[in-house]
Amino acid sequence: MAIVFQKPASLTDKELHYCPGCPHGIIHRLVAQAIDALGIEGKTIGVAPVGCAVMAYDYFTCDMVEAAHGRAPAVATGLKRSLPENVIFTYQGDGDLASIGMAETVHAATRNENITIIFVNNAIYGMTGGQMAPTSLPGQITQTSPYGRDLKTQGYPIRVCELLSALDAPYYIERVAVNNVKNVNQAKKAIEKAFRNQIEGKGFSLIEVVSACPTNWGMTPQKALQWVDERMIPYYPLGVYKDRSKEDAKEAN
Amino acid sequence: MAKVTFNEDICKGCGLCVDACPKHILMLDKNKINRKGHNPAVMTDQSKCIGCAFCATMCPDCVITVEK
Amino acid sequence: MAEKVLMKGNEAIAEAALRAGCLHYFGYPITPQTELTAYMAKRLPKMEGGVFLQAESEISAINMVYGVASTGKRVMTSSSSPGVSLKQEGISYIAGSDLPAVIVNVQRGGPGLGGIQPSQSDYFQATKGGGHGDYHLIVLTPSSVQEMADLTSLAFDLADKYRCPAMLLADGTMGQMMEPVALPEPHKSIIEKPWAVTGTQMKREHNIINSLYLQPEILEKTNFDRFERYRQIEENEVRYESYLMDDAEYCIVAFGIAARVAKNAITMMRKYGLKVGLIRPITVWPFPKKAIKDAADKVKGFVSVELSMGQMIEDVRLAEECKRPVVLCNRAGGMIPGVDQIIAVTKDLVCSVEGGAR
Incomplete structure (x- = not known):
């Protein structure tokens, strides 16, 4: 018998601090699987966010930098400009990337900065205990929208992939989910592609992973993944939003 | 022939593997509490396992190793 | 003695930084320091390995500095008072992660948007920490264009030596004034930086650049250790x-x-x-x-x-x-x-x- 599935080598033995059923663990594993598959552990540098994934630096075996809230794309820019031969990725949540760090995100994208961004959208601030996120759904009840997100006073959710794909520069933008086996497998492919794009010098790749927060959504892990299917994915449709490899192909013809 | 092993100590008993198993041969062991305080996932009938690794795919904590 | 050239203070800082082996600069336009940014924009792209980037904000610029500093390379940003206020978050993280970097503040009057004429009213901000938490910067105050150059060189050396951000605290007069200056000889950091993130190359454990310590006993210890270095700075580096x-x-x-x-x-x-x-x-x-x-x-x-x-x-x-x-x-x-x-x-x-x- 041969091993067909095991913990990827580029994850440390540190036990994840995430709540039971939290998909952060799945997404960490997908990132590590991509690093393993591409054989880039020794030259990869990850940037951890502020939020639930703040301690990601303990979980990946590659070199890691912990960034201030929202600043990961700027820190990654510094790392990549200093070490262009290395592989730089950020791992950020929705509050980090789409609220406090929106300027850093948009400008890294419009520079087509040759980095890989893993953006975890679970429509809530997890670490601080379940406050409204820029991606919280209309009517979603959170600690800071206790009567449901009111579009008149609290604004509409931000669809990051749609927003960024309006820019000319970014190379690859895809939205995936991790709520079932099929979607996890697609997410795995997308994340690996985002790393491969960087290795090939293509530029900015962002993978939005629609995720869940069972604890702060007040649901069982099973119910939370069902909610992703029923509520999140209809608002945040999965798919490729920008792929400039098609332009590359056109130019080649 | 397939074999699934659980690193039981780090299982958080979320049950996502249980739901993912197409053969319905996984369950949370209510008679056991691991050192993290959870009912860990166990396999009820190893002989029915097809080694699809769906359980491991959905496990957030890399608890599961699959051999085939 | 090197031949003297007539230079603006802001340009003398820039040239001295380049000669100190600083090949990475991130800035954002603000009066009265913009000549420094412009000088870097002109020179760095023509230098091997040189990186000039106009960031989207001062906040981003200092975080790009944090990124480069994490890799152990010499790096600088510059701004003037309102912009330096924006940088404080990043400076606190740089200090908390024990990274060397050089920050230039060509001060203007405040508070708020203030004015564009020279000032020294960021003294408290510069000398008492500036951002959140217990930390200091090494703060150097030039009084001539010659010192703009000399103290820039020194700032890089001290930052590397003590793993601590250093600030050049100038003012609008110093930045705009022209004087003859003997530029420092080119020199590079000779300090080993085994803590830097450069990729493990599968040859060592991973390095982590970080300022988060959730265990108060450990966070306290990092503060005590850092203040021991500050004590050494106070002992050795008063000028x-x-x-x-x-x-x-x-x-x-x-x-x-x-x-x-x-x-x-x-x-x-x-x-x-x-x-x-x-x-x-x-x-x-x-x-x-x-x-x-x-x-x-x-x-x-x-x-x-x-x-x-x-x-x-x-x-x-x-x-x-x-x-x-x-x-x-x-x-x-x-x-x-x-x-x-x-x-x-x-x-x-x-x-x-x-x-x-x-």
Whole structure:
């Protein structure tokens, strides 16, 4: 018998601090699987966010930098400009990337900065205990929208992939989910592609992973993944939003 | 022939593997509490396992190793 | 001695940084330091390995600095007062992660948007930390274009030596003024940086650049360890100029442009027979406490000359331990104290100490 599935080598033995059923663990594993598959552990540098994934630096075996809230794309820019031969990725949540760090995100994208961004959208601030996120759904009840997100006073959710794909520069933008086996497998492919794009010098790749927060959504892990299917994915449709490899192909013809 | 092993100590008993198993041969062991305080996932009938690794795919904590 | 060239202060900083092996610069336009950014924009893309990037904000610029500093390479950003306020978050993270970096503040009047004329009103911000948490920067205050260059070189060396961000605290006059300057010889960091993130190459455990310690005992220890290094800096790196202090009966304390005006005032006062000297801090953190304390045993009073509402004066008072009167001679909002004002304030002090009419 041969091993067909095991913990990827580029994850440390540190036990994840995430709540039971939290998909952060799945997404960490997908990132590590991509690093393993591409054989880039020794030259990869990850940037951890502020939020639930703040301690990601303990979980990946590659070199890691912990960034201030929202600043990961700027820190990654510094790392990549200093070490262009290395592989730089950020791992950020929705509050980090789409609220406090929106300027850093948009400008890294419009520079087509040759980095890989893993953006975890679970429509809530997890670490601080379940406050409204820029991606919280209309009517979603959170600690800071206790009567449901009111579009008149609290604004509409931000669809990051749609927003960024309006820019000319970014190379690859895809939205995936991790709520079932099929979607996890697609997410795995997308994340690996985002790393491969960087290795090939293509530029900015962002993978939005629609995720869940069972604890702060007040649901069982099973119910939370069902909610992703029923509520999140209809608002945040999965798919490729920008792929400039098609332009590359056109130019080649 | 397939074999699934659980690193039981780090299982958080979320049950996502249980739901993912197409053969319905996984369950949370209510008679056991691991050192993290959870009912860990166990396999009820190893002989029915097809080694699809769906359980491991959905496990957030890399608890599961699959051999085939 | 290198040949002298005529340069603006802002450009002298930029050229000195390049000669110190700083090949990475991230900035954002703001008056009165923009020439520095423009100089880097012109030079760095033509240099091997050179990186110039105009960031989307000062916040992003300092975080790009954090990224490069994490890799162990020399890196700099510059701004002026309102922009430096925006950088404080990143500076705190750089200090908390024990990274070397150089930050230039060509100060202008404040608070708020303030003005664009020279000021020293970011003294508290620069010397007391600036951002959140317990930390210091090494703060160097040039008083000539020559020092703009020399202290930039020194800032890189000290930052590397102590794994600590260093700030060049200049002002709009220093930035805009042109003077002949002998540029420092090219030199590079010779300090090993085994802590840097460069990729493990599968040859070592992963390095982590981080300022988060959720265990209070460990966070406390990082603070104590860092302050032990600060103690060494205070012991080894205090720099100041002592001017005509041997026979001085009164002491002016001033840095930057204020010290230049003070020297002229001292020349005038000595013509009238008033024995006044100057202590010019070159490092305002660490502050030349001992020099001031020793002076307090010899002089009858101090005048703190500042382009602010009186910030350094607090450090002067702490240093001289309330032995002598300390008075403030200041202008604010972009104004500079003149020779007449310094003489008038000093004479008032003399009268109050020694009695009699002015």
